[in-house]
Amino acid sequence: MMRRALLLSGGMDSTCLAYWRRPDLAITIHYGQKSGEGEVRAASAVSDALGIQHQVIRVDLSALGSGDLSGTAVSKHAPASEWWPYRNQMLVTIAAMECIKHDIDVLEIGALKTDGFHVDGRPEFVKALSDLLSMQEGGLRLEAPAAAFTAAELVQQSGIPDDLLAWSHSCHVSDYACGHCRGCRKHYETMEAIGDVPH
Helix, strand or coil: CCCEEEECCCCHHHHHHHHHHCCCEEEEEECCCCCHHHHHHHHHHHHHHHCCEEEEEECCCHHHCCCCCCCCCCCCCCCCCCCCCCHHHHHHHHHHHHHHHHCCCEEECCCCHHHCCCHHHCHHHHHHHHHHHHCCCCCCEEECCCCCCCHHHHHHHHCCCHHHHCCCCCCCCCCCCCCCCHHHHHHHHHHHHCCCCCC
């Protein structure tokens, strides 16, 4: 039986994936990001509600961050204000270290078709990183099951109920939604696109 894990940030996309995919293990990483405690709180609530085993890993990499997520100046290399150097590569690597302890075959991440302006959100990046993981001990594969969807399409595909989606935490700068950052704006725009915003 194939065992699957999900990199669960507690954001809208990974919360939808948790409901849709029902992984054997959810992994949340607090790496020193400003929104870290909010992400852990959301991911824990979602995992508890769905009965998914949940591992929280804390590794303080705040000295290596940039932009909104670290509360520092935006890097000159950043395609967007929330860019953190090599973040997805780092998160996947740390999650893979946990996966091997649980005999996980596939690690899933919440990359969408609209994430392509970040190189580490593109299908070719996911494939390259999967190839790198699978050639090593454990043979872990990386997959992005929502890569063909926008955020709104993923919400609809997953069939997630509103009360569970309400736990998600999308803010980039705080443990509670600031309402202004790119993460919060994406959340509100997605809810509006699926017709779930009161007028």
